[in-house]
Amino acid sequence: MAGVVVVFDFDKTIIDVDSNNWVVDGLGATELFDRLLPTMPWNTLIDTLMGELHAQGRTLRDVADVLRIAPIDPHVVAAIRAAHSLGCDLKVLSDANRFFIETVLDHHGLRGCFSEINTNPSHVDADGRLRIAPHHDFHATPHDCGLGTCPPNMCKGQVLHRIRASVTAEDGARKRFIYLGDGSGDYCPSLRLAREDFMMPRKGYPVWDLICENPGLLQAEVHPWSDSKGVIDKKLPHFT
Template sequence: MAGVVVVFDFDKTIIDVDSDNWVVDSLGATELFDRLLPTMPWNALIDTMMGELHARGKTVHDVAEVLRSAPIDPRVGAAIKAAYGLGCDLRVLSDANGFFIETILDHHGLRGCFSEINTNPSLVDADGRLRIGPYHATPHGCGVGTCPPNMCKGQVLDRIRASSVGKRVIYLGDGRGDYCPSLRLGRDDFVMPRRGFPVWDLICENPGLLQAEVHPWSDGGDMEETLLRLVRKVLVEESRLLPLDCCKLESLPVAAVQDGMPMPLGVKNV
């Protein structure tokens, strides 16, 4: 197995939309959602909205059907499958919830590529109502200021890194919650912020705070090329120390295996 752990955010990273908003809007509850949004934390609001949808007669099956229609760029799916095929350990780290994520990944045949999904817990209760809970049931105490009260992705990433000693991490994300884990990556790691999204803006405010190399991306094709280029970089460096299965490199798309690999994109030139 390659010495690479790839950690993906989910909403607006693997899929092109926010799964919470997608469900609420698709099932006709946007007006109530907008009215309640200023009154409670996001995680609690989504649980409340699942209760409201249930009261309106929407079933878990209805929610699942909507989730299966959430848009995903086929190049993102191709990137995930290629990285998995190259032996990378793939994880999800998301402020969505287990039911939403697993439903979508299963639908696109991607669930088996991931060794772990770190997200807010979910369950269907005895009445058939979907319940959404917080990942951190008690205050997580993160002082960065960009993490929601229910999940500090930085603390989760610390655990992932501690269980993957000797492996290099590639972290992909788009939101404010992805800034804290980006700060915790080491000099041998890589962060892939989505260009033009909140995490990219936060990184650009003070790039010197990050130790990891920064490689921004904009869309599915950009993600695929960048991610596989970084995986290739690690594989090539590993090959200098250990025997490498050349077939793995040959399985990469042509754009990812060309010589003259470009340097990291500087975050100051926006």
């Protein structure tokens, strides 16, 4: 379906865990994480922890090995492949980081299904240490979302607005958007979806709770999903 754009969150949507916590726990840095958490923004914290792990002798391969065993529901994998095979334009919009996301997608043979990954940038420095930067440089200029549910380093609503403008500009045709997410940061983009769009919040997670507080604020049709077998891989291809 060339007229359908499917936007996936990553943590607890494509994979069944938070990738940052998964790496921190898997590499034995949980105590340090808990100690530093009250002192700095989340995105800065993960970058700092990557530096601490590197100083302890942990390599980029160690990080990647942990990511490759992150749990992923086979029904989500099936949904991604089905939507891609139908011709949908699939994109990732996540507050994780590029290295984590690409490592997981490559491992499961899914990276080629996605035309775009919108996330916090990452790179490996000259010392072999993974660096993670904010998607939006909030130290220089706040993103001024104003909703109160977006982290300082990324307003997903603003990113979704840019994505819509970009895909519309390609051929001038309006696209139908389907958005899948779980966290409070996914609430802002849900409010920017149009009447012909679909919002698929993960039931029982923060975005679902926020939507339920005042469902009338959303224009898009809401279709929750959960861990139930076959829910997401049957619903998503049906909407496309």
